[in-house]
Amino acid sequence: MNSLVDKYNIPGPRYTSYPTVPYWDESSFSPETYKETVIRSFNESNSEEGISIYIHLPFCEALCTFCACHKRITKQHSVEIPYLESVLKEWNLYLKLFSEKPKLKELHLGGGTPTFFSPANLKTMLQGIFETVEIAEDPEFSFEGHPNNTTREHLQTLYDLGFRRVSFGVQDYDPKVQKAINRIQSYEKVKEVTEFAREIGYRGISHDLVFGLPHQNWEVMENTIRKTMELKPDRLAFYSYAHVPWIKGVGQRGFDENDLPSGDEKRRLYENGKKLLEDLGYIEVGMDHFALEHDDLYQSMKQGKLHRNFMGYTSSKTLLMVGLGMSAISDSWYAFAQNVKTVEEYQKMVEEGEIPVVKGHILNQEDLSVRRHILNLMCQLETEFTYTNSFPELKNSLHMLSEMQNDGLVEVYDTRVKITEKGRAFTRNVAMVFDLRMMRNKPETRIFSMTI
Template identity: 80%
Template sequence: MNSSLVNKYNIPGPRYTSYPTVPFWDESGFSAEKWKHSVIRSFQESNDEEGISLYIHLPFCEQLCTFCACHKRITKQHSVETPYLETVLKEWDLYLKLFEKKPKIKELHLGGGTPTFFSPANLKILLEGIFSKSEIAEYPEFSFEGHPNNTTKEHLQTLYDLGFRRCSFGVQDYDPQVQKAINRIQPFENVEQVTRWAREIGYTSVSHDLVFGLPFHTWEKMEFTIRKTLELRPDRLAFYSYAHVPWIKGVGQRGFDENDLPSGDEKRKLYENGKVLLEQLGYKEVGMDHFALEHDDLYQSMINGKIHRNFMGYTSSKTQLMVGLGMSAISDSWYAFAQNEKTVEAYQKRVEQGEIPVIKGHILNNEDLIIRKHILNLMCRLRTTWNSETVFPELPLALGALKEMENDGLVELSENSITITEQGRAFTRNVAMTFDLRMMRNQPETRIFSMTI
């Protein structure tokens, strides 16, 4: 890739798991009552075949990984498990009161934190509590994130028996120097073991998460990690750019000197070289930051035009309503977003008081809905079109910025469409930013996003 393009477009920008992005939510127009009304509306509009999605945030970790920007609580005290899960089930009951009938769960994801911090028995109690008051779709998509160091065969079997068929393991990197810098000491043998167990049990999709741009990263180290990963041949891979945001997460991301991080140009080469290697070995790029083998349903959903993106990342199907349960979880009713209290104590207190524990959110107006569709199209299909009903006031301004990108070979423009080229795929976030009216109109005075490249 042309290094001048990297230097030109390597600017802070959102990852677009939503529009508007969280920093540009209009909290003044949000209330818990408006949120509940949007949930009821969305649930009523969802057909039985589509169902709803659930994201359950399990925030506890036994140690701090210094690359992590997630909302988590570090503790070795497993006595926290039961009271937390009891609160999650009570929160679910609060949502059930809004529904006119039993919800049909199409998609469910356990994220964190470290979901496998919780014992298999406690995870079974949580999920059976959720399922006992719900219906399950005919072809559900249940997944969880597992830490290779503490995921047991019992975890995998218990969740499989409850309907889970996809698991993802956070690998990040196999180089000892990199692992030490990010406080994530994790032998290859542990990843190999949990991957083998998952396949023996019958999981149909095993995913590994890799991160490029970590401290001390060189191509030699990145290549070593990719080749070790490919010995296990996971069905899909997330190949994420390290988001260095210590101004948001404080000391957690200060476990190394910033001079130890690769430059923008060096970081992009890690991705470009990694992409070439992955494609040579049979992986297909899906959307942004993801790769999959051709048989995996994420790749198939992209080919069939059904891929979707939300706060859980890329998913192989879309539901209009996604309910987030647990501390800091974000929900999406399509018409509104809402985020829960960000500390365990505040979250538990609100639920015990009989309140859906949302702390902030955003009600989307008609313009937001138009822009949301455009950005979703770009992120999922690398293309969007417009007509008289989907234009917006700043479209000429956006086209001006896109014209420059067209000159750089990143996009192709027609009278009523934009298509991101193969070279432009690496700059998808930059292309989406040209449609981001909320950010255009309210340029942040301080840096709030990681670099796009």
């Protein structure tokens, strides 16, 4: 495995979208063309599957030095109400595009730190949205909670509003690692909020763990996993740390790069961690995720319904996902659009009655075809080609897989590609073979994190 890591550990996308953000073609994009795709997607899907909403809540009280999200560090909670009022105003701009009341199937609060906001303020904002929609049967409402500031009141308030899933960012329990990433939180605190959620009735409790952080070794990682198992979350995200300090504003220079585990050591953390998780009853789902057999994520994978978007893996799919808030990304299936990345500019544009998108991409027919194949690989670990979903470089792409086939990472048939169990760790590498935009315009500088 180590030789394969050396061979395939190259910079590559995580494929929460295709085309990936650096390859968005903005020459054909405008807010008006984006709105047209939103209307099209809504009209095609609202009455049946409904829509999704992602709300980006960017504020954090402290900077975690491993984080690459768009955030604003502040201890001033006076920012809460003005920001949430802007979110509601932005949502009202979308409502003007819709021909009927939206059916809300999925809702996710991300950040930043959603639990930076008080339960009362979150409730006011959410009720403002719920008054304008029809809530679908068995909706998927979820939020990200920081163990240090998620209170029982947060959990109860959001549960009463229909939330049944919560994800707690744990990362690692080792004090030295926590100090390096500026994320100090005790096992006791994580245990407390996990038990609160379980007592209240949440059916989907997730913990996020990260491997490849500074000062991690297998002893450290094993201790974190075994402590996590004492709490038995329904699912786990077991992420590779994405070291991208060259991206402006991510704050990933809070430690010496020599403190990071090497490629081989990092892969060992994953391989050993995966084996331990499976020994403890978890099943790998897609890439980076593990779930117990009863969890919706595993069940959706079994049923071929697993989906991946900017929210990560989801157990159901909607054609339209509206992103609200500073830096949020929307996906109308036919287009991607990202909001402006500062709170001030976001609020200014919303006040002026503009949907605050700053850049995006309109997908052409080739993009839609390639996107489907990459989604299939990321979610089902296989894809099938027909005359209608082919593309000019397909023969070359399949030829590029021959070396991966020789290494036992993929099986290639006449019209089908399947990632093997051995190849799971290299899913991003397999997907890259079909990334036509990147193949035609290879980056001259490093713009992605390493695949391993």
